[in-house]
Amino acid sequence: MEFLTPMGWDEALAMKADRPDALPLAGGTDVMVELNLTAHRPAALLDLTRIPELRTWSTTANEHIRLGAGVTYRQVIDELADQLPGLAMAARTVGSPQIRNRGTVGGNLGAASPAGDSHPPLLAVGAQxxxxxxxxxxxxxxxxxxxxxxxxxxxxxxxxxxxxxIPTARGPQQFSKIGTRNAMVIAVCSFALALDAHTEVVGTGIGSAAPTPIRADEAERYLTEVLQGLRLWRRRSPLPESVVRRFAELVAEAAAPIDDVRGTAVYRRHALSVLARRTLTWAWDEYWATGQSAA
Incomplete structure (x- = not known):
């Protein structure tokens, strides 16, 4: 196995063009596990950890955060909890402190696991x-x-x-996941919610309950229409229980889970309905009380 070590972004792109079979290595928290288990033995590894521009983030003119692929979970937690509260919440649930110090959002995206913790909050806000x-x-x-x-x-x-x-938060955001223990755990299922008070739109993200991370499109449309129809964005009154219950049902219906060693499909659907109900209640209570995004 070859180990390629570019020192800059242009060099990394040139190496990838020359060796498209090379597997990118960011934090290594997914790649090294597969290598240790001999689950994946690539012809070459492309080490991206020495490229400084990947480890930075910046604010764009249209109020988005451009998060470099090498930015770690720890950086998101420490530096971006106000601007990206949903992603910061998800980052706090990732592995151990050592993994959060090493693991990156870009690496999580590259691995594209259905259970990736960063994926639901990115879906909920419509990241690119x-x-x-x-x-x-x-x-x-x-x-x-x-x-x-x-x-x-x-x-x-x-x-x-x-x-x-990633759009910066313009309303409360929440993230929750179910696992077999409180820490160092792969999600049995996870759910993210984003309320955009400026556009009066609701966003969702579901993890570990389908072949890919997905959004609950029908649930988003339903809640967006209800909040606009009842003018609740302006009144900031409590949500009717029937609305919360129906939203949770639609989130569960959006999933396409399987039975595996971490949980059954039936349990995952039930757990998602609970997570949807809780996160919506927390987010709306916060909006009703303060109108500020979660930190």
């Missing part, structure tokens, strides 16, 4: 994934189109993930 090729330049892939199958994504063989472009 910036990818680059040496020969074709850069393009933005909507997060809804990024995941194409179990551990598969929309990257071309010669492309690398440069960044995630």
């Amino acid at each position: 994934i910036e990818v680059s090729s040496k020969t074709r330049g850069s393009r933005l892939i909507p997060i809804d189109e990024f995941f194409t199958g179990v551990k598969r994504n929309a990257l071309a063989p010669d492309e690398l993930i440069a960044a995630a472009v």
